Amino acid sequence: MLRDAGLRVTDTRVAAIAALHVLPHSGVDTILDAVGDALPATSRQSIHNVLTDLVAAGLARRIEPAGQPGLYELRVGDNHHHIVCQRCGAVADVDCVTGHAPCLTPSQTSGFDLAEAEVTFWGTCADCSAAMAARVDAGSPR
Amino acid sequence: MLRDAGLRVTDTRVAAIAALHVLPHSGVDTILDAVGDALPATSRQSIHNVLTDLVAAGLARRIEPAGQPGLYELRVGDNHHHIVCQRCGAVADVDCVTGHAPCLTPSQTSGFDLAEAEVTFWGTCADCSAAMAARVDAGSPR
DNA sequence: CGCTACCTTTTGACAGAGTCAAAACAAGCC
DNA sequence: GGCTTGTTTTGACTCTGTCAAAAGGTAGCG
Secondary structure: OOHHHOOOOOHHHHHHHHHHHHOOOEOHHHHHHHHHHHOOOOOHHHHHHHHHHHHHOOOOEEEOOOOOOOEEEOOOOOOOEEEEEOOOOOEEEEOOOOOOOOOOOOOOOOOOEEEEEEEEEEEEOHHHHHHHHHHHHOOOOO | OOHHHOOOOOHHHHHHHHHHHHOOOEOHHHHHHHHHHHOOOOOHHHHHHHHHHHHHOOOOEEEOOOOOOOEEEOOOOOOOEEEEEOOOOOEEEEOOOOOOOOOOOOOOOOOOEEEEEEEEEEEEOHHHHHHHHHHHHOOOOO
């Protein structure tokens, strides 16, 4: 898979891909922790390098919800979208209705040459909804 | 306008709003420069405070396209979207087709309580398209 | 008009995330 | 096995934004 993309097969890259497979929508630090279990000498910079290379090779995708560090995922090429929890930052995938980019066309483009539409849904995840409901039940709302 | 929102009317705030009116989709530094023309003693932190207050009061909105610092605009309440140039970062408004949030509904919510859909279009602005075309014409593509 | 209370602005230190560059190292080819 | 070139490490640095406390100004009241 790495070889097909013209990248050398190294421990760091294999470990990073494995980590991303188990933990999609992870940031650099999360991947670093996961990779560190097997390769404790790995530096944060290496993770940055690996992830940047994967994105450049089209093997990974980087998303950057407002107010959060960059997150990476291996699911590429299907132009899907994301729903992000406004409270805890949890991210889940949302399938694209049309399946190909751009899945949406703006009413006017202001002279822009359109490439892609990125949709981010914002809401509250199940855990946070439950936590908020519990607080209201306990008598200390807001 | 500030008074209506329960905020005190100060030079800094008036100048910041005026700057935002002339330069929509501006970041903190751009506003600071503009405000600095009339009020040279203004600090970057003050601009942060003012803009944060405006957003909290519902007078401004903050957007944060991936890879760019936060940008602010006065156009609020109509749930419109943005198209961003992938090359130079220029931002233009795009009217929302439905006019109210969420303008889109995901096919599945993964247990999330949906609040809003944010759409960002990515493309190339007219200036950058022209610049790229000119470079191709000159014989040095990419 | 002047005083007081509270909201704003300033100042300065700090944290998070990411970039840049050069040296040390290892994968893949001959 | 040795060489070439791509990777990883190390460490300094930039950019953006946050936190906290002191100084300053606005607005309401007498």
